[in-house]
Structures are given as C-alpha cells and as structure tokens.
Amino acid sequence: MTVHPDMHGEVAGRLAALEQRYTTTRRAVVETLSRAGRPVTIPEILSSTPLLPQSSAYRTLAVLIEAGVARRVTGDGDHGRFELAEELSGHHHHLVCEVCGTVDDVPPSTRLERALDEAARAAAEDQGYTVTGHRFDLVGRCPTCR
Amino acid sequence: MTVHPDMHGEVAGRLAALEQRYTTTRRAVVETLSRAGRPVTIPEILSSTPLLPQSSAYRTLAVLIEAGVARRVTGDGDHGRFELAEELSGHHHHLVCEVCGTVDDVPPSTRLERALDEAARAAAEDQGYTVTGHRFDLVGRCPTCR
DNA sequence: CTTGTAATGAGAACAGTTCTCGGTTACGGT
DNA sequence: ACCGTAACCGAGAACTGTTCTCATTACAAG
Structure with missing residues (x-):
C-alpha cells in the first residue's frame, strides 16, 4: 500500500x-x-x-x-x-459496508475521475462554490456481510 | 424542494x-x-x-x-x-464547505450518474462487494467563506 | 553531562447523543 | 361518546467518543 x-x-x-x-x-x-x-x-x-x-x-x-x-x-x-x-x-475512493461499517480502499479510474472533475466544476459554479476536492464513496455489502 | x-x-x-x-x-x-x-x-x-x-x-x-x-x-x-x-x-449530491461545514444539495447530471454507476460496478466486483448506492460529495468553500 | 523543549500517559473534562421514566395524547373497539 | 391500551412526549440523567490538563519522561542541542 x-x-x-x-x-x-x-x-x-x-x-x-x-x-x-x-x-x-x-x-x-x-x-x-x-x-x-x-x-x-x-x-x-x-x-x-x-x-x-x-x-x-x-x-x-x-x-x-x-x-x-x-x-x-x-x-x-x-x-x-x-x-x-x-x-x-495515492488518490483512491472507498467501499463502505452498510452493515458492519468497514471501509476498503478502491483505486480510481481515469474515466471516472474525468467525469467527477467535470461535474465538480459545473455544479460548483452554479452555486458559487470553489471546489477543492471530492469524496466518492461506494456503499454496499462486503463479502462477509453479504 | x-x-x-x-x-x-x-x-x-x-x-x-x-x-x-x-x-x-x-x-x-x-x-x-x-x-x-x-x-x-x-x-x-x-x-x-x-x-x-x-x-x-x-x-x-x-x-x-x-x-x-x-x-x-x-x-x-x-x-x-x-x-x-x-x-x-430525489437523488442528489452534496456541496460541503470545508470552512463552516455547511452542506448544500446539488442535482446530479445523467452523464455523471452513468459514469458513477459504471465505475461502481467495476470497482466493487473486484473486491467482492455488492454495491447498493453511492455518495458523491464536492468539497470546497461556500460563497460566504470564500 | 546539562539543559531546555517537545512528547508522553493517566485521568479528568467536555459535548453530542441516547436512554429513562412519569405523565400525556391519540387511536380502536364497544 | 367512552374507555382501555399503546404510542408519544418532555425533562433530565446517563452514556460514550473525543479533547484537554498536567505532572513526568524522553529527546536533541550545546
């Protein structure tokens, strides 16, 4: 890691x-x-x-x-x-288990990052925010809790 | 709303x-x-x-x-x-002000949602997760704190 | 080695949240 | 409408994750 x-x-x-x-x-x-x-x-x-x-x-x-x-x-x-x-x-996102609360790291994809950045810019300008970063969490169930 | x-x-x-x-x-x-x-x-x-x-x-x-x-x-x-x-x-995302902590809603774009879902599926399956949803927060500074 | 300053450990203090309990209110059956 | 039962409410105590205090210890510089 x-x-x-x-x-x-x-x-x-x-x-x-x-x-x-x-x-x-x-x-x-x-x-x-x-x-x-x-x-x-x-x-x-x-x-x-x-x-x-x-x-x-x-x-x-x-x-x-x-x-x-x-x-x-x-x-x-x-x-x-x-x-x-x-x-x-390194930059990464999170997999959050909604049952036990455990959080795992997951590597980002360039395609996803591009979409996120674009969305950030557009959304922020609408409401006058200056965007400095983002958080993207996937919520689901881990192998143990499934 | x-x-x-x-x-x-x-x-x-x-x-x-x-x-x-x-x-x-x-x-x-x-x-x-x-x-x-x-x-x-x-x-x-x-x-x-x-x-x-x-x-x-x-x-x-x-x-x-x-x-x-x-x-x-x-x-x-x-x-x-x-x-x-x-x-x-309705489904939406959040704009979080890193200074005062205020959170605003921001509507999602279909383009972004598609990218998110795709990334979600790919990333999660790698680690054996079942993904049920996602959270996407933009972090920055609100008009007041800027 | 000596000395000044940062770092540590134990426990008290703090704050957000949850729980307890007596009293009240609202629904369902008659 | 009446009554019985169960849900709901308000006030404050209790709980718990986190921060703070302070006396002691360890470290770096000279």
Whole structure:
C-alpha cells in the first residue's frame, strides 16, 4: 500500500516543518495506517499497536493531521476513521459496508475521475462554490456481510 | 424542494407500516427537513421548529430514519446532519464547505450518474462487494467563506 | 553531562447523543 | 361518546467518543 518511495522521510519532513519530532510512537501509528491500507478506527489502531494509550493515539493523529500526513475520514459508525493523506497513499475512493461499517480502499479510474472533475466544476459554479476536492464513496455489502 | 407528489401521505404510510403515528411533532420535523432543502443539524432543526425539545428532535429523527423517511448524512463538523430520504427528496449530491461545514444539495447530471454507476460496478466486483448506492460529495468553500 | 523543549500517559473534562421514566395524547373497539 | 391500551412526549440523567490538563519522561542541542 506504500505509494510514496520514502514515506517515513516525507513524514519526518512534514513534521519538522512544524518543529515536531518523528518519534517512535508517531512512527508506529504511521506504520499502522500504512499497513492497514484502508481507513481504520481508533480501537483498530490500538489493537494493532501494542502499548499505545488511547490518549496518545488521539493526540498523535491530531498532530499527523495537522502536518498533512493523515486525514480523518467521515464514516457512518460510532468511531471516526483515519487514513494516510493521499500524497502518501495515492488518490483512491472507498467501499463502505452498510452493515458492519468497514471501509476498503478502491483505486480510481481515469474515466471516472474525468467525469467527477467535470461535474465538480459545473455544479460548483452554479452555486458559487470553489471546489477543492471530492469524496466518492461506494456503499454496499462486503463479502462477509453479504 | 418537494419531489414526491404526496410527501406527507407517503411518510404516514411508512410510519404506519411500523405501527407508528404521524403526529404533529413528526410532521413538523418532516416539514423542516423538506423546507431546508439541504442536510441540517439538530441545532438548526431546533431553531426552525419552535417549542421542539432537543430530546424529541433526536427521538423523532431516529423514528423517521427507521421508517426510511429520513437519513443521517455523514458530515465533518461536530453535529450530525439529517435529510429526507432520496425517495422523497430525489437523488442528489452534496456541496460541503470545508470552512463552516455547511452542506448544500446539488442535482446530479445523467452523464455523471452513468459514469458513477459504471465505475461502481467495476470497482466493487473486484473486491467482492455488492454495491447498493453511492455518495458523491464536492468539497470546497461556500460563497460566504470564500 | 546539562539543559531546555517537545512528547508522553493517566485521568479528568467536555459535548453530542441516547436512554429513562412519569405523565400525556391519540387511536380502536364497544 | 367512552374507555382501555399503546404510542408519544418532555425533562433530565446517563452514556460514550473525543479533547484537554498536567505532572513526568524522553529527546536533541550545546
């Protein structure tokens, strides 16, 4: 799932730009996000990162988000979900299971992207918005819940 | 914003199917959702529906969602947002302001819908999902926040 | 090694949402 | 119209995901 050739170096740089260190804890969280390859919740991060206190997980993610390393994904369930920024993981969309709430990544197609961009421009101009990005989620049932 | 010819009748029917009544309070909330024409938060619902207690607003929305009359929209801000089900309001997408969090409705184009459906099918089948719908949100800045 | 500053961990605090419960209202049968 | 039953409502307590506080620890620079 690693798209960026030197992920940790890039992360370190972005943190350094804010005068923040790339510590063991932060590296572990980035490692977890990278390995997951899909948006994960705090409980998931905690269970796959031993000895990580909950408060540190939240704080670390806040720092990573501020540094542009991670971002929060709006999900349906009780917990928020987090993933690496697209500069690190590559642009993609999400498959959301409407039963269990799990979210998987799915690569975009150029044809789809073109249609999305076009729609964005047209729709936005009508209502005076400046469009900076988009979210496209497919909703359905995952193999397990089907 | 009313797409369905007999909205209140339809709502009453869906509630009746669950042996629930279409009371004044519920009618008022449906009226508010319909008039808003965009996903609204609980505070917004309360301020445009005088004498509605907060607890009733939450409970009413839970009932309406269970009856398939309303649905919860995943937003970025602190508060959840609610809108009428698409069977009542028509299929549409959202313009999300990344500054103030406001969400506006935007009508879909047939060209875009076709591209989305096609992409949905292809992408989902790869991962064993059954796709039942999609969400397409445009993120940007509204006229006020720009 | 010393020192200053950032980072950490545990728990308190906070906010949105849900639940509880007594009282009220509305529908269905007689 | 009356009554009984069940749904509904309002106020506030309770719950839960997230954020904040602060004393302590670890790190980088000199």
